[in-house]
Amino acid sequence: MAKHNSRLNNVRYKYPLPIHPVETTLPLPELLPHNPFSWIYWFYKYYRLVYSNNEDNLLETKITIDVIGGDSFPHIMVRDKNDMLYLWENGFFGTGTLSRSEPTWYTRMNQIVNGDITLNTGDINELEQITRRRRLERLEFKKLREKLQMELLELKKQSALSGSDIDSNGGLDETESLKRINDLLLKQREQLRDFKALQESYNKQNIGIHDNVMDNLKFDYESLLDENGDLLSLESLELMPVEATFLSFALPVLNITPRELFRKILPNNDNSSYDTVHSFIIHYVAYHFYRSHGWCVRSGIKFGCDYLLYKRGPPFHHAEFCINVMDNDPLYYRSNKNMHDYTWYSRISRVIGGAKKTLILSYVTRQTTKKQIMEWWIKGQYHKVFNSYEISEIIYKRWVPGRNRD
Amino acid sequence: MEIHSSDSNDRSVIETLVKENLSYFQYWTDVQLEDKALSWRGTDLRLVSGIPPNKLSNDDSEIQREYILPVNMTQHKEEFITLECLDLVFEKLCNKDTRRIILGIVNSDGTIVFYSIYNGIHKPKKN
Numbered sequence: 001m002a003k004h005n006s007r008l009n010n011v012r013y014k015y016p017l018p019i020h021p022v023e024t025t026l027p028l029p030e031l032l033p034h035n036p037f038s039w040i041y042w043f044y045k046y047y048r049l050v051y052s053n054n055e056d057n058l059l060e061t062k063i064t065i066d067v068i069g070g071d072s073f074p075h076i077m078v079r080d081k082n083d084m085l086y087l088w089e090n091g092f093f094g095t096g097t098l099s100r101s102e103p104t105w106y107t108r109m110n111q112i113v114n115g116d117i118t119l120n121t122g123d124i125n126e127l128e129q130i131t132r133r134r135r136l137e138r139l140e141f142k143k144l145r146e147k148l149q150m151e152l153l154e155l156k157k158q159s160a161l162s163g164s165d166i167d168s169n170g171g172l173d174e175t176e177s178l179k180r181i182n183d184l185l186l187k188q189r190e191q192l193r194d195f196k197a198l199q200e201s202y203n204k205q206n207i208g209i210h211d212n213v214m215d216n217l218k219f220d221y222e223s224l225l226d227e228n229g230d231l232l233s234l235e236s237l238e239l240m241p242v243e244a245t246f247l248s249f250a251l252p253v254l255n256i257t258p259r260e261l262f263r264k265i266l267p268n269n270d271n272s273s274y275d276t277v278h279s280f281i282i283h284y285v286a287y288h289f290y291r292s293h294g295w296c297v298r299s300g301i302k303f304g305c306d307y308l309l310y311k312r313g314p315p316f317h318h319a320e321f322c323i324n325v326m327d328n329d330p331l332y333y334r335s336n337k338n339m340h341d342y343t344w345y346s347r348i349s350r351v352i353g354g355a356k357k358t359l360i361l362s363y364v365t366r367q368t369t370k371k372q373i374m375e376w377w378i379k380g381q382y383h384k385v386f387n388s389y390e391i392s393e394i395i396y397k398r399w400v401p402g403r404n405r406d
Numbered sequence: 407m408e409i410h411s412s413d414s415n416d417r418s419v420i421e422t423l424v425k426e427n428l429s430y431f432q433y434w435t436d437v438q439l440e441d442k443a444l445s446w447r448g449t450d451l452r453l454v455s456g457i458p459p460n461k462l463s464n465d466d467s468e469i470q471r472e473y474i475l476p477v478n479m480t481q482h483k484e485e486f487i488t489l490e491c492l493d494l495v496f497e498k499l500c501n502k503d504t505r506r507i508i509l510g511i512v513n514s515d516g517t518i519v520f521y522s523i524y525n526g527i528h529k530p531k532k533n
Contacts, residue, residue: 070416070419073478097427301517
């Protein structure tokens, strides 16, 4: 599937970030190899396009966000359908609140409302369809397994009964019944394996499996339509606080200044002490660091860590690395509450190892005093704040002497 | 913990997010906010209830109305939900025969995860 779509994906996800300095603006002047003046002019134009902050570099209209939930539970939402799509296609920012990651709810629902597809058929390549399909397959498999287990149990009961009756009516002896149980066990294993193989072959041929649950669904589509009978757009794209910061502080994409954004998403920002902003700062510094090294950084909550690093983005490859942001302040670690014991490391590394990813502990160190940071913070000199941290990484990997010898 | 004046408003936001997620993403029906409220650490807790499209556990005899307690991930990390809190939820917000509630943890990356919590000891569900 990935191969099949790769060419389309390369076109659709052409840009790694929402800003395309060279492409969106007027084309560069013609470069005539024999004319040095054209070179100078070309470089001048190129410099202006890429390095200067002239208006050509900006988006035509910046993207508006809606912060809900106050500063206690801030949730940063992008409501406009085109903006949602733009942020997803240009760097994979945000997650659709009613989708697995790409905001596809409107398309999916529209197809259902128009009767183009039902919930259990449809474009099998959409992530949500794949999830549904896998769940159904597992459900069917479990049903069969349960049926077989009952059969086995029945046979065991029978042989136990007949075993106790051996003397009186000369029934099956013990070895005979054991052999029967083993035979059935082998036969059942074979049956389950065949069933799995059959499911996989259906999967390859894109044959839908019947979904009783969805047939019985009493879903009220009417409530999703406006007065003209058009589907309401109920999905938003949610940005993590660090993503919104990146799109406001590092790239001029959002229609909000960093100061305004922080006032909305950090508690008591106006009279903040270092402790209230510390955790946010180290998480943002790590996010910015990997983004600026060309990684596509997304939330790692699924694997119990802070971030996932994708080489290009979710449609291209699985994430290879999981980042856990660590505070390198010894004082912070001395307080018992923040100490991580061995089980903490073991737990996270086993989860991530199980998903065949590499766990990276990313230690963020503050290079200046808290007082200095706060001075800059209050003045809104955020580049100075974020520049005063350094990152160093450690790969944490479980090592098994027996297995890792060769 | 400092209580913000807008706390009830903030709470209604995560309740709405959970409701929308259940109705439009998980295809639950008749999703509603329950009337009964419980004050916990200066916050009014309310349950969201609804009917899932399929049985949530193989041990259930039939599809039944489920009760969800919305929590923000930051609260979850701060251990806002304690045993004492859950006892109160079962006692004050649920019916006598409610066996389980579902924790709906709202994260700031646009995802919500659900975990069941049973009242008292419960046999592990058959897979």
